[in-house]
Amino acid sequence: MNDNLVPEPRNTVFDSVQKALGDEQAARRVMANPALAKGFPNGRPQQDADAAPAAEHSCQCGRHEDKETADGGIPLTYVDEIGRATAADVREALHQVIDPELGIDVIDLGLVYGIEIDALGRAIITMTLTTPACPLTDLIEDECAATLAGLVEEFRIDWTWQPRWTMDMITPEGRDQLAALGFNFDAMPKY
Secondary structure (H helix, E strand, C coil): CCCCCCCCCCCCHHHHHHHHHCCHHHHHHHHHCHHHHHHCHHHCCCCCCCCCCCCCCCCCCCCCCCEEECCCCCEEECCCCCCCCCHHHHHHHHHHCECCCCCCECCCCCCEEEEEECCCCCEEEEECCCCCCCCCHHHHHHHHHHHHECCECCEEEEECCCCCCCHHHCCHHHHHHHHHCCCCHHHCCCC
16 A cells, blocks of 8 residues: 555656657647647658768657748748747738738739738738729728637738739639629739
């Protein structure tokens, strides 16, 4: 009989994952995001002497690159640390920010030129408007703030007018939405 009132320590799930992977850092990443486990070759971090040196992101999931172009051509810069939103998360959230004049989201309108998550987890969004004289800049910023609240700690919109926005930047999804609202792209002026 054990007189000790404190139970003996037991192996934790972390201990088991660390033992299976043989790498504490990899185990911490997998514990925080179990989906990363499928990215390890043969279920273990690559430690081959002949293999190329480990990249900055050694989880081997294949989704971490310094620059990646998203569907729609928006450059995304990832700083993917566990628990932080990625640029792809921000891009997905911005589908909820609707241009008040056209009724289509800013992503499908092609107004977002780039999204970056800096080392402190802040989102920097490079965006334009359909016209530099648009009086709704504050409204769009407020919508972005409401949409990104809880996703990123802070965000900033860098407004740009280069390149100038044209209707060619509207995604096929945006074109379908505008066509459903009655826009006839064939009748629109070409610039």
